[in-house]
Amino acid sequence: MDFREIRTIEDLEKIYPKHILEKFPISGRGIFEGTKDEDWYDWKWQLKNRITTLPMLKKAINVTGNEEKAYDACSKKFKMAITPYYSALMDRDDPECPIRKQSVPNVAEMNILKTDMADPLAEERDMPVPGLTHRYPDRVLFYASNDCPMLCRHCTRKRKVANESADAKDKQIEAGLDYIRKTKRVRDVVVSGGDPLCLNNDKIDYILGELRKIEHVEVVRLGTRNPCTLPIRLRDDKLLEILEKHQPIHVNTHYNHPKECTREALLANTRLSLAGCTVGNQTVLLRNVNDNANIMLKLNHLLLLMKVRPYYIFQCDLSEGISHFRTKVSVGLEILEKMRGWTSGLAIPYYVVDSPGGGGKIPLTPNYVVSHDGNKLVLRNYKNVEFTYHEPIN
Numbered sequence: 001m002d003f004r005e006i007r008t009i010e011d012l013e014k015i016y017p018k019h020i021l022e023k024f025p026i027s028g029r030g031i032f033e034g035t036k037d038e039d040w041y042d043w044k045w046q047l048k049n050r051i052t053t054l055p056m057l058k059k060a061i062n063v064t065g066n067e068e069k070a071y072d073a074c075s076k077k078f079k080m081a082i083t084p085y086y087s088a089l090m091d092r093d094d095p096e097c098p099i100r101k102q103s104v105p106n107v108a109e110m111n112i113l114k115t116d117m118a119d120p121l122a123e124e125r126d127m128p129v130p131g132l133t134h135r136y137p138d139r140v141l142f143y144a145s146n147d148c149p150m151l152c153r154h155c156t157r158k159r160k161v162a163n164e165s166a167d168a169k170d171k172q173i174e175a176g177l178d179y180i181r182k183t184k185r186v187r188d189v190v191v192s193g194g195d196p197l198c199l200n201n202d203k204i205d206y207i208l209g210e211l212r213k214i215e216h217v218e219v220v221r222l223g224t225r226n227p228c229t230l231p232i233r234l235r236d237d238k239l240l241e242i243l244e245k246h247q248p249i250h251v252n253t254h255y256n257h258p259k260e261c262t263r264e265a266l267l268a269n270t271r272l273s274l275a276g277c278t279v280g281n282q283t284v285l286l287r288n289v290n291d292n293a294n295i296m297l298k299l300n301h302l303l304l305l306m307k308v309r310p311y312y313i314f315q316c317d318l319s320e321g322i323s324h325f326r327t328k329v330s331v332g333l334e335i336l337e338k339m340r341g342w343t344s345g346l347a348i349p350y351y352v353v354d355s356p357g358g359g360g361k362i363p364l365t366p367n368y369v370v371s372h373d374g375n376k377l378v379l380r381n382y383k384n385v386e387f388t389y390h391e392p393i394n
């Protein structure tokens, strides 16, 4: 099947049985009810009509005192922007809604801890040219845009996302491409930001085309939250043609909660797969959003149905103003313990801490080794039943 045959959520019936489709609710339009289809399904209209002001927010939800205070206090430091699509997923009355927590400022953002950092992963330090982080031997992180459809309150790159002065200019993109051309050990390029799908199609085509001309570049990855916060972007045939043209492309996206797995999201991920992309997901472990094994299990099962492979659960970084989202590491380990063995390995992402100061990702896993004595290894399984394994003596 071709992505050109699957353009609407109705077309999904050509691929998926009814009981699968029913797991993905059809989202409404919230306060944008009555918007013409030609506008609603236009990603540029979605960007132009983002909820960015308190009066607009008040139309979408019953804003609490905390949220109102937080808007005044926080939005200068980190703006608010919620796409019409994503805003329609928010619960009007429940401030505990997981979509609302990711979108609406909270006064806790003003609480900067001594251990918080503006750039916890030291991405700026490891930049040989502005806008490109080269830390690992064979791969680079290439910032193509500093804008995102939705500004996530838990963002680890608050220091630059939506900051016009830090925006990726043409000159910066050229410098990044030049560095990659000259640096033969770069085999893998993560095109990220911000969100590179905020760029116009010609620019995306140009960047991917230039990368594909470089013979030592094998893997091209796109880091984008569009499939979650603006899946309508993937209705654009022109974009899909570009992605199809520059294969192989691996897309990494960012879903945090089952509520984000809508029929529109299913359409977006289906079209990405049909255009030849693999899609993986990076979840951030967020207190009172998804710090619970049942939520994580449900999310990862829905992701697999959308052919999105759960890839990472990130321990929340030490970025400034997001400490209220952080859980203890033991919470992440407990979630993994409750998933491993109880569901297929396909649904289990790596749980990682991106080490503060730029040491890279460190995987964490519950300990399944009970004892190790000489060549005798006692292991426990997911039900805590012990088994002995004898290693070779030499």
Ligand code: SF4
Residues within 6 Å of the ligand: 147, 148, 150, 151, 152, 154, 155, 156, 157, 161, 193, 194, 195, 225, 254
């Ligand atoms: S999409 Fe990613 S980079 Fe953009 S605001 Fe959200 S977390 Fe930050």
